[in-house]
Every structure is written in structure tokens, then in C-alpha cells.
Amino acid sequence: MTAPIRTLDDRIRPSDTPDSPLDTQEYFINMGPQHPATHGVLRLMLKLDGETIREVIPVLGYIHRGIEKMGEAMTYRQFVHLTDRIDYLSALVNNWVVARGVEVATGTETNDRIEYIRTIFAEIERIQSHMLWWGVLGMDLGAFTPFLYGFRDRETLTDIFEETIGCRLTMNYIQPGGVMHDLHPNFVKRTKAALAYSKSKLHEYEELLSGNVILQERTRDVGILSAEDAVALGVTGPPLRASGVAYDLRKVEPYGVYDRVDFRTAVGSVGDCWDRYWVRVEEMRQSIHIVEQLIDNIPEGKTMLMKPAKKIVIPEGVYYNQMETARGILGMVLVSDGTSDKPYRIHLRSPNFNNLWALDAMSRGGRLGDLVANVSSLDLVVPDIDR
Amino acid sequence: MNVFGSGPGIERRVNVANNDVDVIVAPRGSSRPPGIISWFRSVAIAIRSLLTGMRVTAGYLFGRDKVVTQQYPENRETLEMNERFRGRLKLTHDDNGYMNCNGCKFCEIACPNQSIIIKDRRNPVNDKSELDQFIWRLDTCTFCNACIQVCPHDALEWGQDFEGAVYDRRLLVYTLNSYAGPQARLIERAIKKDEQPEELKATIEPRSRYGTGVPLAGDELPGVPALGGEDKEST
Amino acid sequence: MSAAIVLLTLAERAAASLEVGIWGTAAWLAVAIVAAIGSMSLLGMALVLIERKVAARFQSRLGPMRVGPHGLFQTVADSIKLLIKEDIIPEQADRILFFLAPTFSLIATLLALVIVPVSPTLHLVDLNIGVVFFAAVSGFGVLGILLGGWSSNNKWSLLGAMRAGAQFISYELSLTLCLIVAVLFAGSLQLSEVVASQADGWWIWRGHVVTIVAFVVFIIASTAELNRPPFDLPEAESELTGGFHTEFSGLRFAFFFLAEFINMFVASALAATLFLGGWMPFQVGGWDTFNSVMAIIPGPIWFAGKVAVIIFISMWVRWTFPRLRVDQLMRLEWKFLLPIGIANVLIAAVIILSGLYFFPVGN
Numbered sequence: 001m002t003a004p005i006r007t008l009d010d011r012i013r014p015s016d017t018p019d020s021p022l023d024t025q026e027y028f029i030n031m032g033p034q035h036p037a038t039h040g041v042l043r044l045m046l047k048l049d050g051e052t053i054r055e056v057i058p059v060l061g062y063i064h065r066g067i068e069k070m071g072e073a074m075t076y077r078q079f080v081h082l083t084d085r086i087d088y089l090s091a092l093v094n095n096w097v098v099a100r101g102v103e104v105a106t107g108t109e110t111n112d113r114i115e116y117i118r119t120i121f122a123e124i125e126r127i128q129s130h131m132l133w134w135g136v137l138g139m140d141l142g143a144f145t146p147f148l149y150g151f152r153d154r155e156t157l158t159d160i161f162e163e164t165i166g167c168r169l170t171m172n173y174i175q176p177g178g179v180m181h182d183l184h185p186n187f188v189k190r191t192k193a194a195l196a197y198s199k200s201k202l203h204e205y206e207e208l209l210s211g212n213v214i215l216q217e218r219t220r221d222v223g224i225l226s227a228e229d230a231v232a233l234g235v236t237g238p239p240l241r242a243s244g245v246a247y248d249l250r251k252v253e254p255y256g257v258y259d260r261v262d263f264r265t266a267v268g269s270v271g272d273c274w275d276r277y278w279v280r281v282e283e284m285r286q287s288i289h290i291v292e293q294l295i296d297n298i299p300e301g302k303t304m305l306m307k308p309a310k311k312i313v314i315p316e317g318v319y320y321n322q323m324e325t326a327r328g329i330l331g332m333v334l335v336s337d338g339t340s341d342k343p344y345r346i347h348l349r350s351p352n353f354n355n356l357w358a359l360d361a362m363s364r365g366g367r368l369g370d371l372v373a374n375v376s377s378l379d380l381v382v383p384d385i386d387r
Numbered sequence: 388m389n390v391f392g393s394g395p396g397i398e399r400r401v402n403v404a405n406n407d408v409d410v411i412v413a414p415r416g417s418s419r420p421p422g423i424i425s426w427f428r429s430v431a432i433a434i435r436s437l438l439t440g441m442r443v444t445a446g447y448l449f450g451r452d453k454v455v456t457q458q459y460p461e462n463r464e465t466l467e468m469n470e471r472f473r474g475r476l477k478l479t480h481d482d483n484g485y486m487n488c489n490g491c492k493f494c495e496i497a498c499p500n501q502s503i504i505i506k507d508r509r510n511p512v513n514d515k516s517e518l519d520q521f522i523w524r525l526d527t528c529t530f531c532n533a534c535i536q537v538c539p540h541d542a543l544e545w546g547q548d549f550e551g552a553v554y555d556r557r558l559l560v561y562t563l564n565s566y567a568g569p570q571a572r573l574i575e576r577a578i579k580k581d582e583q584p585e586e587l588k589a590t591i592e593p594r595s596r597y598g599t600g601v602p603l604a605g606d607e608l609p610g611v612p613a614l615g616g617e618d619k620e621s622t
Numbered sequence: 623m624s625a626a627i628v629l630l631t632l633a634e635r636a637a638a639s640l641e642v643g644i645w646g647t648a649a650w651l652a653v654a655i656v657a658a659i660g661s662m663s664l665l666g667m668a669l670v671l672i673e674r675k676v677a678a679r680f681q682s683r684l685g686p687m688r689v690g691p692h693g694l695f696q697t698v699a700d701s702i703k704l705l706i707k708e709d710i711i712p713e714q715a716d717r718i719l720f721f722l723a724p725t726f727s728l729i730a731t732l733l734a735l736v737i738v739p740v741s742p743t744l745h746l747v748d749l750n751i752g753v754v755f756f757a758a759v760s761g762f763g764v765l766g767i768l769l770g771g772w773s774s775n776n777k778w779s780l781l782g783a784m785r786a787g788a789q790f791i792s793y794e795l796s797l798t799l800c801l802i803v804a805v806l807f808a809g810s811l812q813l814s815e816v817v818a819s820q821a822d823g824w825w826i827w828r829g830h831v832v833t834i835v836a837f838v839v840f841i842i843a844s845t846a847e848l849n850r851p852p853f854d855l856p857e858a859e860s861e862l863t864g865g866f867h868t869e870f871s872g873l874r875f876a877f878f879f880l881a882e883f884i885n886m887f888v889a890s891a892l893a894a895t896l897f898l899g900g901w902m903p904f905q906v907g908g909w910d911t912f913n914s915v916m917a918i919i920p921g922p923i924w925f926a927g928k929v930a931v932i933i934f935i936s937m938w939v940r941w942t943f944p945r946l947r948v949d950q951l952m953r954l955e956w957k958f959l960l961p962i963g964i965a966n967v968l969i970a971a972v973i974i975l976s977g978l979y980f981f982p983v984g985n
Contacts, residue, residue, distance in 0.1 A: 029777045037860045051781070051948055078499035081531035140860045142851055142945025145444055148681040152455050166471035166545065172531040180532055181471065208443045213433035214852060214944045246401050246410045266396065268413040278413035282396060286411075309493055309537040368781070369947040372861050437943065444680045444942045456684040 024049055033062045037140050037372045040382035044359070044371075051367045056360040064386040071346040076102045076176055076312050079346065084170035086350060087384035089129040090325035092121050095174035097332045100255065101321040102176035105314040105334065112257070113301035114178050119256035120294050121161075121173065123287040124191070127198060128157040129326035130284045133379045137277065138209055140376035141218050146209050153201045156194040163190060177306025183298070191295055195288050202284055210281060219273035223362035223374035226271055233361065234354035237328025239378055242279045243271035249324040261293045271362075273370075276377040311341040327351040327379055352384040468547040473530040475546040476523050478563050485571035486564055488542035490518035494534035502528040510569055512587045513577070519567045520594060525551055526559040540570065558597070567592045662732065665887060666880040667697040673883070673937055680941040704879075707872035712775060715869065719773035724870060724877035727766030731881040731888065733759040738891040739813050741901045741921035752813035753801050756892060757794070760847060763885065764790040767849075767856060767866045770878070774869035782865025785948060786849065786856035792955040793846040793853075799963035800840035803832060803970045804896035817900035824899035832970045837897040839959055839966070844889035845936060846951070848882060852943040855951060886933060894928035901925040 032043035041062035047055040067086055071079040076098065083094035096118055103110060135150020158168040164184040165173045173180050184190075209215050225235070230243040240247055248265045250258040266282035268275025306312065316338030322331035328351025335345040355378050363371045396411035419425050447453045459466075468474065478486045490507040501524075508519040535543045553559060568591035569577075577584040671686070671694070678685030686693030711720055737752045739745040749755050764786055771783020807825050808816040819825075825833045846853035857865040867878045894900060901921030905913045946954065 027777070029781075035863055074499055078497070078533065081499055081529055081533065084531075138944065142854065142858065142860065143941075143943055144677075145681050145941050148683065152682060155455075162472060163469050164471065166469065166473040166532070167530065170529070172529075172533075180536060184471070204443055207439045208942070209440070209944070211436045212440050212944065213436045214946055214950075216436075217950055218944060218947060242413070246408050248408070251408045252406055264398065264409045264411040266413070267401075267410045269415060274415075275413045278396070282411060282413070308533075309497065309539070367947055367949065368861055369855075369858075369945070440942045441938055444938065447682050448676070448679045448938075453682045454679075454684055455682050458684070458687065 026054055031371075037375055038382070039136065039375075039380060042356075042375075042380060042382045042385065044375075046368075046371070048368070051369075053363050053366055053368065053371055056363050056371065058356050058359065060386055062386065063383050065383075067387045068346050068348060071343055073342065075341050076314070076343065077308070079343070080175055081170075081172040083348075084172055085383060086348065086387050087325060087327060087330070087352065087381045088169055089132060089381055090125060090327065090330070091169065091171050092118075092125045092174055093323055093325040094330060095172065096122060096256075097321055097323050097330050099174050099176045100323070101319055101332050101334050102312060102314065104321060105317070105319045105336065106176075106312065108177055108305060110178065110305060111301040112299045114303055114305070115257050116294055116298045117179050117183060117303065118174055119258065119261075120191070120291055120298075122256065123290045123294075124157055124160060124194075126326045127284050127287045127291075128154045129379075130280045130287075131157070131198075133280060133326075133376075134205060134209070134284075136379075137373075137376040140372050141215060143209065146205070149201070149204070149208070153198060156197050160187070160191055160194055163187065175304070175306075175308075176312060178302070178304035180304075182303045188295055188298075191291065195291060195295075198284070199288060202281070202288075205281065210277070215277075216274065218369070218373055219277055219377070221270070222273045222366060222370045223377065224270060224272045225358050225362045229361050230271065230358065233358045235328070235358045236351050236354060237324070237326070238266075238279045238283065239271075239276055239355055239358060240328065241266060242268035242275035244269055249322060249329060253322075255323060257294065258290075261290050263287075263290050273373050273377040280379070313341050314338070314343075322349070325351055327381065327384070328355055348387060350384045350387060352378075352380050352382075356380060356385055468549065471545070472547055472549070473532065473545045475525070475548045475551060476528070476534070476563060477544050477546040478521060478565075479542055479544050481571040481575075483571070483574075485569075485574050486518070486542065486566070487540045487571050488518050488521060488564065489540060489570040489573070490516060490521075491539065493537045493539060494543060497533040497537040499531060499533060500524075500527045500529055503534055508567065510587070510590055512583055512590055513569070513573065515569070515573065517567070517569050517573075518564055521563040522560065523563050524560050526556050540572070542570070561596050562594050564594050567594050658732070662735070662884060663701065663880065666883045667701060669883040669887060669933070670700075670879075671697045672933075676934065676937045677941050680938070701876065704872055704876040709872045709874065710869075712869050714775040716773040716775065719769045720869075720874075723766045723770035723773055724874040724881070725766070726769060727763055727881040728877045730759050730763035730766065731884045733762070734888045735884060737813060738888060739817055739895060739900055740891075740925050742814070745814060748812065748814045751811045753805055753811045753816070753896075756888075757798050757801060760797070760885075760888075761790065761794055763847075763881070766878075766881070770870065771856075771866035774866075776869050778862045778864070779866050779868050782856040782858065782862045782868070785858075785862075786866060788948075789846055789849075789853065789855060789951060792952060793843045793959075796839055796843040796955060796959040796963045797847060799960075799967055800836040800843065801896065802967050803829075803836040806967070806970050806974055807833065808896075813895055813900075817895055817902060820899040820902050823905065824897065824902065826897045829970070830973060832966055832973060833897055835962060835966050836970070837893065839963055840893050840897070841932065841935070843955075843959060844893065845939065846955075848885050848889060850882075850886065850936060851940045852945050853951060854945060855948060858945060860945075886936060887929065890929045890932035890936065891925070893932050894925060898928045898932075899924075900928075 026047055026049050029046050029048055030043060031046055032038040033041040038044065043059040043062060045057040045059055046053060047057070065085075067082050070082060074082070080095050080098050083098055084091040086094055102108075131150045131154040133150075135147040135154075138144075138146025138150070161171060161173075162168050164181060164187050165171045166181075167173075225239065225243050227243045227245050229235075230240050231245060235243070236247070244267055246265045246267045249255070250263075251265055263286045266279040266286060268279055314334070314336035316336055319334040319336070320331060321334070322329050324330075329349065330351055331349035333345070333347040333349070334343055337344040359371075359374060359378065363374050366374070396413055398409065398411050401408055401410050419429050457466075478488050480486050490505050492505045492507075495501075495503045495505045504520075504522040504524075505518065506520040506522070507516045509515070510517050532545075535545065551559070569587055574584065574587060576582070577587050674696070675685040675693075686696035689696045689699045711717060734756055736747045737749055737755055739748070767786040767790075768783045771779040771781075771786065774780075804816065804825060805811055807829055808819040810816055810819065822828070826837050829836075849856050855865075856862075857867070859865075862868070867875055870878060901924050903913075903916040903919060903921075903924050905916055
């Protein structure tokens with residue numbers, strides 16, 4: 001990646017020699033911020049030649065809420081609830097990043113029960129996030145039915161959250177020193193039932209969409225992102241693994257109880273939309289497998305080791321902590337001045353922000369329809385990009 | 388053209404960052420061998436894949452009890468929320484109807500959004516600080532449970548009521564307590580030790596949901612007339 | 623305009639047959655117009671409701687349930703809403719073309735609708751070149767879409783319109799080739815005669831594999847002509863935000879919408895007429911009792927049943943498959959359907975010249 005830095009003005013200037021045999025002109029079109037395929041308020045400036053994409057320029061800032069700045073005015077415990085709202089489909093992992101950061105910084109040891117509960121919930125959330133993605137990908141490619149199937153099956157998993165936590169989406173559950181509630185008595189039974197249901201539905205997904213010739217045609221060899229580009233652009237999560245780099249923090253730097261469970265990292269070989277699709281579908285299966293191993297062995301113990309009303313003061317220093325959300329690596333940089341119970345500075349390395357910039361590399365030369373497939377296969381959550 | 392079809396991945400072991408990682412590689416299918424027969428075969432596979440998808444949707448059309456839609460206002464009677472569901476914030480009361488809150492402001496401090504505003508007053512009988520008004524702003528609340536988590540007296544809980552929609556956002560600011568006065572524990576102790584319990588009870592004053600002093604509770608704003616009538620009075 | 627001419631002809635014919643004067647003609651004209659508008663919007667509304675209900679069941683939902691029993695009047699309410707909605711014309715739009723576009727679309731549909739033979743008596747216009755007429759007016763429909771996309775002055779709309787143009791021109795070929803197969807078998811361009819020629823058995827049974835292939839290709843090509851998924855590239859909500867009708871609202875949008883759904887009906891009706899025997903009952907050679915029972919069921923019901931089956935398949939496909947990409951759509955047409963169509967016509971000609979009809983029924 002040694003390309004010269006170009007300003008926006010440079011980028012929106014039409015190229016002088018379009019490599020088309022016809023006498024065609026390039027034109028610009030704004031995809032978003034209100035567009036059905038950008039899932040929120042992402043704006044993509046497209047340089048098009050007919051239907052062929054010459055360049056994709058993401059424009060950000062439409063849902064910037066300054067969450068990192070807001071964090072400086074909040075205690076660590078209060079900041080957790082804001083992280084629900086960056087990548088709302090991985091709310092629990094976001095919570096966990098803050099919680100683990102604070103625990104490491106203060107030297108708090110958590111017990112096994114807490115780690116089991118956190119891991120189980122993180123994996124259930126990964127499944128529900130991928131289910132939603134699966135449905136949305138179907139809708140982006142023009143099949144509306146998978147969208148509703150995905151949402152329907154996700155409900156059984158959010159029901160698990162609602163039973164134990166009380167919320168379905170923005171949960172504020174995993175906190176420094178433990179988790180907010182103990183498990184609901186019905187948790188194990190309900191989770192097992194939901195996993196069995198999800199398994200049967202995954203088979204249905206294969207039949208409805210994965211094997212479908214139209215989906216295969218739409219995704220195979222579309223939006224290829226090479227492993228070198230993926231690493232250079234800082235792409236993480238399923239898109240990185242689909243490019244053939246088996247880098248999964250759950251394996252490489254295990255946290256929680258991931259080092260005690262058996263699962264496989266799903267990787268691709270080419271890095272096209274199909275690989276990204278398949279990696280996510282396989283991750284759902286692996287996550288179900290992980291939860292199945294843990295669900296019967298949750299040890300006893302306390303679920304909250306810090307007094308909720310007690311001040312948390314972190315020793316002075318800079319702390320970094322990262323985890324694998326459903327979309328990639330979420331990292332948190334925490335700077336503490338050592339006196340206040342509030343962070344001096346918080347920075348989040350959000351997976352979607354880095355993944356977004358791979359869009360240009362993978363979409364060039366493709367059609368407009370391919371761009372939609374690429375956006376969908378990256379599984380972007382726009383509030384996570386802007387924060 | 389590849390021969391279509393999704394399938395199980397290929398299991399392999401690779402080395403990533405000095406770790407041996409078990410991976411499972413996405414299936415790519417095999418490229419179609421040349422020849423007209425394999426062309427027809429790939430077309431047949433393609434058509435079969437389409438029919439498989441159609442079988443799935445037809446299973447839902449003709450299958451019984453496949454509808455998952457809940458008819459919401461109709462099923463209101465039978466609708467049961469989970470016991471931990473975070474609906475509307477409520478103050479808990481003891482068996483005699485006295486609230487457990489003593490206005491200690493733990494929740495106000497814990498609240499990340501300043502959604503809770505506690506106004507205290509001093510009780511003339513026992514000269515203790517007690518709750519005057521517990522103002523809860525539903526419009527800024529994020530239902531993060533922090534207030535309930537820190538409450539030392541278990542004076543707060545979530546209600547199951549989720550129908551909080553109103554036509555004017557000024558109506559989303561509530562006074563939660565139905566009376567201003569000492570907490571249940573103090574009244575109990577006063578009765579037990581016979582320390583002027585009747586006088587203590589006499590200091591109780593009623594508070595309404597949109598009572599005085601609640602910011603934005605239907606009051607007149609520049610350019611916005613005050614909300615009057617039944618909505619404001621109802622509790 | 624053309625629609626008015628057709629309606630005038632209709633009224634004239636009705637008046638002539640009843641031997642009434644000028645006032646009688648005027649009265650019949652009024653009846654014809656009201657009947658045309660009423661039946662068209664009723665047909666459109668019914669189709670939209672059925673589509674929504676069927677789609678809902680495919681997706682384990684209930685569909686519209688609020689307006690009337692089981693949402694029966696939902697589309698009526700929607701129509702009223704569309705009628706009274708604000709009519710927004712973009713500032714930079716070409717106003718005249720913007721006004722004309724939905725009208726063209728609807729007129730093309732109307733014109734195609736009048737030639738549909740519902741039963742021997744309920745056949746508005748029995749043109750002697752009915753099949754050619756259908757091919758002609760269904761090609762006219764794209765003009766509305768092209769104008770709509772152009773006049774909205776919106777790049778998404780323009781992209782949709784250009785896609786529509788390419789798609790229509792391509793798939794018109796396959797469509798016409800399939801019509802030719804049916805015409806070759808029937809030996810007539812007149813739709814009533816096409817139906818009559820199937821008294822001995824529907825062409826889909828009698829034409830060996832040829833008519834089955836033609837029928838399937840006709841369904842695929844007409845789905846593409848109608849912009850229905852999986853060929854809805856001109857609209858392609860997730861790509862083009864609605865394509866050619868992005869900027870249309872209220873009544874103009876309703877025109878496009880109505881045209882699309884009635885087109886679906888017309889295409890299904892044509893498929894039923896050409897390949898499934900129109901209003902002819904289902905008969906099996908030798909089973910006289912069965913045949914007489916089948917013949918009791920009136921023609922319009924047979925016709926409606928056949929159309930319903932085809933429309934249901936169209937919905938089934940729509941709610942199952944993802945959308946194709948532009949180049950894949952073109953590839954499907956030029957590399958698969960068109961060669962198949964041409965080969966099919968040649969084989970059909972050979973079959974007809976050598977008189978190799980399949981199990982003639984009745985005689």
C-alpha cells in the first residue's frame with residue numbers, strides 16, 4: 001500500500017482515460033446516506049462508468065455521537081452502557097472489552113462462573129448477529145424472504161437475553177467485576193432449545209440460499225480481497241478470515257474460556273463474497289458448538305465481584321485490550337490519570353471502520369450489484385464506524 | 388463456471404502467530420470439466436438448487452402452525468413479559484404501601500444520563516432527610532439498570548409496562564413517588580419503638596405523576612402552550 | 623387515447639348489437655368506461671392483496687390483518703391513500719414526460735388486457751392478429767418506464783430505466799419466439815382460434831417437449847418483462863432505491879404499480895390461453911364421464927384457475943430467489959433462452975410439418 005495520498009478533490013475528478021472502448025463518461029452518484037443497501041446512514045460516493053464501478057469513496061460522520069468523548073465524562077461503569085450503542089449487534093462483547101480492560105488495569109481476578117457466562121452470551125450474540133446478517137444479505141441480493149427468516153430465528157436467541165438480562169439489543173450486562181444479573185433459572189433449558197432450533201434452521205439456510213445458483217453466481221469471484229490487501233487495510237473478523245488469514249483472537253489470544261473449548265476457525269481461500277458468506281455461516285455452527293460445550297458445565301460462584309456503588313480508580317497508565325466481535329477486532333485504548341474515577345481518554349478501534357475501507361479495493365471494476373453484495377458481505381454496522 | 392453447491396468445509400491445521408489453529412476452509416466446488424454432458428449436468432444442478440429453495444418456502448406456505456406473527460393489541464390480555472423485562476421504572480413499596488426509598492441519591496449519581504433527579508426535604512418530626520420528589524426522565528433513560536443495581540434499599544424495580552408512548556415528550560418526565568415522606572423502614576421502626584409514629588405518618592404528602600416542580604412536565608414553554616386537562620392530572 | 627378508441631369500439635359494438643341510437647351508444651360508452659376502470663382497479667387491488675397474503679405465508683407472517691376481516695380491504699385503503707396523497711413532481715423533472723410516463727405504462731397494460739379471452743362470450747376484442755397485438759403493446763410498456771426514468775432527473779431512476787430498456791429488448795425476443803411456437807401449433811394469430819384449436823387437448827400436452835419448453839421460457843421471459851423478481855433490476859430496491867419509479871408518488875406511482883400487477887395478470891392469461899387451453903376444460907382421451915364432469919365447470923372458472931396457478935408460481939419464485947446481476951440477466955437471455963427459443967421454433971416447425979401431435983384427445 002504505497003499509493004500516494006490523494007485528496008477528496010483528486011478523487012472526485014473523472015479519470016482522463018477511462019479504459020472503455022466506447023466513448024463513455026464517468027459520473028458520480030451518491031449511494032446514501034439514505035439508501036436501502038447501506039443499512040443506516042453510510043454514504044458512499046461512487047464513481048461509475050455505466051454500471052461499472054471505478055471508485056468507491058466512503059463519506060462518514062452522519063451518525064457520529066462522540067461516544068469516546070462522552071466516555072471521558074463518565075465513570076467506567078457508566079461508560080459500559082454507551083458501548084452497547086457502537087456496534088449494537090455485538091453489544092455484549094463491547095461491554096466485555098470495557099469490563100476486561102478495567103479488570104486488567106485494576107488487577108481484579110474474575111471467577112470461572114463469570115467467564116463462562118460471558119463467553120456463552122458472547123457466542124449467542126455472535127450467532128444472532130450472523131443470523132441477522134444472513135437475512136440482510138438475502139435482502140440486499142433481492143430475496144426478501146431470508147430477511148424475515150433471519151429475523152424470526154434471531155428472536156429465539158434474543159429471548160434468551162431478555163429472560164436473563166431484561167433487554168434484547170442494548171443490554172449493558174457485562175460489567176467491570178462481573179455480570180449484572182445471575183443467570184435466570186430457566187436459562188440452560190431455554191438456551192438448549194434455542195440452539196437445537198438454530199441448528200435446524202441453519203440447515204434450512206443452506207437449502208434456501210447457500211446452494212442457490214443465483215446466490216452462487218452473485219457471490220463467487222465477486223469482490224475479491226487478497227490476503228495482503230486485507231492485512232494492509234487492517235481488515236479483521238470474517239472478511240479477514242475469508243481472505244485466508246486464520247486470525248481469530250479467540251484462538252490467537254484466548255480470553256474468557258475460549259482456551260477450554262474446541263472449535264475451528266472458519267477461513268476462506270479466495271476472499272470473495274462467497275468466502276465471506278460461508279465463513280459467517282460456518283461461524284454460526286462453530287458458535288453453537290462452543291455454547292453446547294459450555295452450557296452444561298457452568299460452575300457455581302459469585303457473579304459480581306466489585307461493589308456496584310464503589311468508585312473504580314485505575315492506576316495511571318495506558319491500557320489496551322481487544323476482543324473478537326461478530327465483525328472483527330474491537331480494541332479499546334484506555335488512558336487513566338490515576339486520580340479520577342473517570343477515564344482521561346478512551347479510544348475505540350472499531351472493526352467496521354477498518355473493514356469499510358476494504359470496500360474500494362474489492363469493488364473496483366465490479367458492477368453496481370456487486371457493490372451491494374460487497375457492502376452486505378462486510379456486514380457493516382454504521383454506528384460502529386462513526387461512533 | 389464452477390459446479391455449484393455449498394457443502395461442508397475442508398478441515399486443516401495451519402500456523403498463525405506461532406499458534407497451531409484448526410481451520411475449516413470454505414468449499415469452492417470444482418471447475419466444470421469441458422464437454423456438453425457436464426454442461427447439462429451443471430444446468431441440472433442449478434435447476435435443482437432453485438427447486439430446493441422453492442421447497443423450503445412452500446413448506447412454510449403449506450405447513451401448519453408456521454406463522455410466528457403476534458397480533459399485538461389483540462393479545463394484550465395474554466401477553467406476558469419476562470420477569471426481568473426492563474419496562475417502566477417503579478419505586479417498590481412494602482406491604483403497608485410505604486415506599487422503600489429514602490432519597491439517598493445513589494441512583495442519581497449512578498445514572499449515566501442524568502435521567503434521575505432526586506429532590507429531598509427534611510422531615511420535621513425525626514429531622515432526617517427524606518424523599519420529596521423522585522423525578523425520572525423516560526425521554527433520556529437508556530434502561531441500563533445502573534440505578535437499580537446501586538440502590539442500597541432495593542427501592543427501585545422495573546415494571547412490566549412497556550407502552551410508554553405519548554404525544555408530547557414533556558409527558559415523559561414523571562414523578563415516580565406517590566407521596567413525599569419517610570421510607571417504610573423508618574415508619575416501621577417508629578411503630579416498633581413507638582417514636583411518634585402518628586406524627587411521622589402525618590408528614591406524608593401526596594405527589595402526583597406530573598406534580599409540581601417536575602421539569603418539562605407539561606409546563607408552558609416558549610412557543611409551546613402548557614398541557615392541561617386529564618393527561619396531566621392522571622397518575 | 624388508444625384505450626379510448628378501444629372502449630369506443632366496444633361501446634359501438636354493444637350499441638350496434640342492441641340496435642339503439644346515439645344516446646344508447648353514449649350510455650354504453652359510459653358503462654364501458656366505468657366497467658373498465660372498475661374492473662381494472664379491482665383486478666389490481668385483488669392481485670396486490672393476494673400477493674401480500676401469499677408472500678406473508680411464505681415468510682411465516684400473517685400479512686395485512688387490520689383493515690376488514692383478515693385485511694380484506696387493505697388494498698382498498700392503500701388505493702385511497704395513494705389517490706389523496708400529495709403529488710410530488712421534482713423541481714428539475716421534465717414535467718410533460720413525467721406526467722406522460724405512468725400514463726403510457728398504464729395504457730399499454732390496458733391495451734393488452736382487452737384481448738384476453740376469458741370465455742367464448744367474455745372476450746372484449748377478438749383481434750384477428752391478437753398475438754401480434756400483444757407482442758406490440760407489451761413492447762410499448764417499456765416506453766413508460768424509459769420516460770419515467772429519464773424525466774425524473776435522478777441518476778438512480780435513469781440507471782433503472784436503462785436497465786429496463788436493455789432487459790425489455792432482450793427478453794422480448796424470447797417472448798416472441800415462444801408466442802411463435804404457440805401460433806405455429808394453433809395455426810392462427812387470433813386468440814379465440816388459438817383457444818378453439820385446443821379443444822382436443824392443451825398444447826402443453828400435445829406439443830411434445832416443445833410446448834413445455836416454450837411455456838417455461840415464456841414464463842421466465844414474461845417475468846423479466848414484468849420487472850418481477852428475480853428479474854426486477856429496473857426497480858432493484860436494494861441497488862437503485864426503486865429505480866425508475868423512485869421519484870413518483872401518489873397517483874402516478876399507483877399507475878405504475880397497477881400497470882405492473884395487471885401486466886402480471888395479462889402475461890399469465892396469455893400463457894394460459896396459448897399453452898393451457900384458455901377456458902377449455904381439462905379432458906383426458908377415453909374418460910368420457912370424467913370429461914363430461916369437467917365440461918360442466920364453466921369456462922371462466924377454468925380460465926381463472928389456470929391464471930391463478932401461473933400467478934402463484936410467479937409469486938413463489940418471487941419470494942424465494944435472489945436477484946440476478948445485470949450481466950447475468952443478459953447472459954441468461956442471450957446465451958440460454960434465445961438459443962433454446964430458436965431451436966424450439968425449428969423443432970416445432972418440424973413437428974407440425976410431419977404432423978406428429980401428441981395423443982389427440984376426443985376424436
